[in-house]
Amino acid sequence: MADVAVARPRTPRSPKSLTPQQRDARLGWALILPAITIIGLLVIYPIIYNVYLSFFDVSLMGANTFTGLENHIGVVTDGEFWQAVLTTVIYVIFSVLGTVMLGLGVAIVMNKEFPLRGVVRSIILLPYVAPVIATVFAWQFIFDPVRGIFVHLTVEVLGIVQDRFNLIGNPKTSIIVAVVYSIWKNFPFAYLMILSRLQAIDASLYEAAEIDGAGAWHRFIHITLPELQFIIGSLVLLRVIWNFNKFEEVYLITENVKVLSIYTYLTAFTGSLDLGRGATLAVIQFLILLIFIIYYVKKVLKW
Amino acid sequence: MVVQSKNILRRIGFILAILAIITFSLFPFIQMLSTSLKYPADWGNPSLIPERINTSAYKELLAIGQPEPDISAVPESIRNLLEEEDITQEQRDEILARYVDTGDIFPFLTYFRNSLVISLLAAFMSVFLAVFGAYSFSRLQYRGRSLIQRGVLFTYMFGGILLLIPLYKVSVQLGLLASPTGTFLALLIIYMVQTLPVSLYMLGNYFRTIPYSIEEAALIDGLSRLGTIRRIIIPLSMGAIATVFIFSFMIAWNEYMFASVFLKSFKNIYTLPLGLRSLFDSQHLIWDRIMSASMLTAVPVIVMFMFVQKRLVGGLSAGGVKE
Structure with a gap:
C-alpha cells in the first residue's frame, strides 16, 4: 500500500504542471489577445457593420429603416457612380504606370556608384515621407494660373500655349495634376522596392552576357527585366490596391477629380448625410477591388 | 577616340539624369520655402530666390512678437469689468475673446x-x-x-x-x-x-x-x-x-x-x-x-x-x- 502512495504524483494541477509547449501556447494567446481584440473591434466588426448598414436607410441618432437592396440598385443605376468608377480606373492606371516606370528608371540610375549617392538617396525619399497636407499646396502653387511656374514656363518661356490656363480648376484637366502628384509622391516607394531587387541580381549574369557580346539594351531586356518580373508584378498589385483606395492624395490637391473614395465621402458626409448609400458605395468599391485582385493574382502573377 | 567620346556622352547623360531626379524630388519643397519667405508683391515673380526676405508668416504662426490684442472695440463697461480683481486670467481672456476679432489669427x-x-x-x-x-x-x-x-x-x-x-x-x-x-x-x-x-x-x-x-x-x-x-x-x-x-x-x-x-x-x-x-x-x-x-x-x-x-x-x- 505504501508503494502506491509514493507513486501517486504529488504536485497539484497548476500552470506549472503544463508542458513548456502548453505554457508557450497560453502565453502566446495572452500576448496577442489585446492586439487581436482591438483589431477585431475596430477593423473586422466595422467592416461587417458597414455591409449591414448598406441595407438600411441610416439615421445618425435614431433607428435605421430596412430598405433591402434599394441602396445597391440606386448606386448601380446612378450615372454619377459610373462616372466615378471611370475616373478611378483612369486615375489608377496612369498613376500606377507612371509610378512604376519612373521608379524603374530611377532605380537603374541609382544602382550605379557615384559620389554623394547617399545624399541623393535621402533626397529621393522626401516626397514619400513628407505629409500629403504639407506638399499639396506647393503643387497647387506650381500649377496656379496666375503665379505658377508651370504656366509661366509653358506660356511665357517656351510659348507652347498661347493663353494662361487653369489646370487644376478645370474639371477636364485636373486629373492630370492628381496623377502627376501621385507619381511624384509614390515613385520613391517603387524605386526602393525595385532597387533592392536590382542589387540582388548576380553580377556574373551580366559579365557572361557581355562576353557573349550583348549590348546594354539587350542585357536590360534579357537579364534585368526577367529578374525584376516578380517584384514589378507585386509592386503593381500593391500600388493598385492603395491608389484605388486613395482619398487624401486626390481630395487635397483637387476636389474636381471624383474618384470612388471621394464620391463615397461626399455622399455620406455632405448634404443630406446619406450614410446608408455611403456604406453601399464602400462595399461596392471593395468588391470591385477584390475582383481585380483575384483576377490579377490568378492570371497575371499566376500564383 | 570614338569609344572615348561615347563614354563622355554617357557620363553627361548620367549626370543629367541624376540632376533631373533631384530637381523633380526637391522642386516642390524649394517652391514651398521660397514662397513662404516672399512678400505678397513677389508671389508672381517666378524666381525662386525672394528679393526681400519676409519672415512675418513664420512669426505669426509661431506667435513670435505678436502685438497685444486691440481692445478699442471693447465697450467701456466691459473694460471696467476686466479691471476687477476677483476674476481669473482665464475668465478675462474669455471675455476679451468675445469682443476682439480673432478671426484672422491662425492658431x-x-x-x-x-x-x-x-x-x-x-x-x-x-x-x-x-x-x-x-x-x-x-x-x-x-x-x-x-x-x-x-x-x-x-x-x-x-x-x-x-x-x-x-x-x-x-x-x-x-x-x-x-x-x-x-x-x-x-x-x-x-x-x-x-x-x-x-x-x-x-x-x-x-x-x-x-x-x-x-x-x-x-x-x-x-x-x-x-x-x-x-x-x-x-x-x-x-x-x-x-x-x-x-x-x-x-x-x-x-x-x-x-x-x-x-x-x-x-x-x-x-x-x-x-x-x-x-x-x-x-x-x-x-x-x-x-x-x-x-x-x-x-x-x-x-x-x-x-x-x-x-x-x-x-x-x-x-x-x-x-x-
Whole structure:
C-alpha cells in the first residue's frame, strides 16, 4: 500500500504542471489577445457593420429603416457612380504606370556608384515621407494660373500655349495634376522596392552576357527585366490596391477629380448625410477591388 | 577616340539624369520655402530666390512678437469689468475673446500641439501592443498562429473609407462625439488601430532576425518569457522599435479623412492637416502663411525620418508599409 502512495504524483494541477509547449501556447494567446481584440473591434466588426448598414436607410441618432437592396440598385443605376468608377480606373492606371516606370528608371540610375549617392538617396525619399497636407499646396502653387511656374514656363518661356490656363480648376484637366502628384509622391516607394531587387541580381549574369557580346539594351531586356518580373508584378498589385483606395492624395490637391473614395465621402458626409448609400458605395468599391485582385493574382502573377 | 567620346556622352547623360531626379524630388519643397519667405508683391515673380526676405508668416504662426490684442472695440463697461480683481486670467481672456476679432489669427501652435499629442499617444500605444503581439507570433508556437499572422496582413487591403462610415456611426451612438474629450479619444483609438497591423508585421519580421540562442540561454538561466522580452528582446530591438514608432507617428500626423469627419464640431482640437485645410479654404491669397505652415508641418516628420532612414528603408522594401 505504501508503494502506491509514493507513486501517486504529488504536485497539484497548476500552470506549472503544463508542458513548456502548453505554457508557450497560453502565453502566446495572452500576448496577442489585446492586439487581436482591438483589431477585431475596430477593423473586422466595422467592416461587417458597414455591409449591414448598406441595407438600411441610416439615421445618425435614431433607428435605421430596412430598405433591402434599394441602396445597391440606386448606386448601380446612378450615372454619377459610373462616372466615378471611370475616373478611378483612369486615375489608377496612369498613376500606377507612371509610378512604376519612373521608379524603374530611377532605380537603374541609382544602382550605379557615384559620389554623394547617399545624399541623393535621402533626397529621393522626401516626397514619400513628407505629409500629403504639407506638399499639396506647393503643387497647387506650381500649377496656379496666375503665379505658377508651370504656366509661366509653358506660356511665357517656351510659348507652347498661347493663353494662361487653369489646370487644376478645370474639371477636364485636373486629373492630370492628381496623377502627376501621385507619381511624384509614390515613385520613391517603387524605386526602393525595385532597387533592392536590382542589387540582388548576380553580377556574373551580366559579365557572361557581355562576353557573349550583348549590348546594354539587350542585357536590360534579357537579364534585368526577367529578374525584376516578380517584384514589378507585386509592386503593381500593391500600388493598385492603395491608389484605388486613395482619398487624401486626390481630395487635397483637387476636389474636381471624383474618384470612388471621394464620391463615397461626399455622399455620406455632405448634404443630406446619406450614410446608408455611403456604406453601399464602400462595399461596392471593395468588391470591385477584390475582383481585380483575384483576377490579377490568378492570371497575371499566376500564383 | 570614338569609344572615348561615347563614354563622355554617357557620363553627361548620367549626370543629367541624376540632376533631373533631384530637381523633380526637391522642386516642390524649394517652391514651398521660397514662397513662404516672399512678400505678397513677389508671389508672381517666378524666381525662386525672394528679393526681400519676409519672415512675418513664420512669426505669426509661431506667435513670435505678436502685438497685444486691440481692445478699442471693447465697450467701456466691459473694460471696467476686466479691471476687477476677483476674476481669473482665464475668465478675462474669455471675455476679451468675445469682443476682439480673432478671426484672422491662425492658431497654428494649438493645431501643432493637438497633432503632436494624438500622434505620440497613438504611436506609443500601437508600439506597446505590437511588441507583445509580435513576440507572440514570431516566437511562440500555438494553434491559430499562422491564421492570425495572415489575418493581420489581410487588413492591408481595406481602405480607410470602408471603416469610416461604420466607425463614425458607432462613435455617434456611443455619444463619444458629443464632447471634445470623447472625440479626441475616438480618433486616438482609430489612429492606433490603423497603425497596429503594420507595427505587428514590422516588429514580427525584426524579432525573427534575433538569434533564438540568446533567448534560450536566458530561459535556461531561469528568466521567464516576459523577462526575456523585457531584458533581451526590447533592448536588442530598440532601433526597430524606434522605427516602428516613427512610422506610426507619421501615419497619425498625416491623416486627414477621419479627422475631417470626426473633429468637425470642435475647432479647438483640430489636427494640423485639418487646420491647414481650413486655412486654405477660409481666406484667399495667403500663400506665405500656407507655405510656411506647410514647411512647419513637414519639418518634424522629415527630421524624424532622417534619424531612422536606414532602417525605415529596409522595412519599406521588406513590405512593412501601409497607405
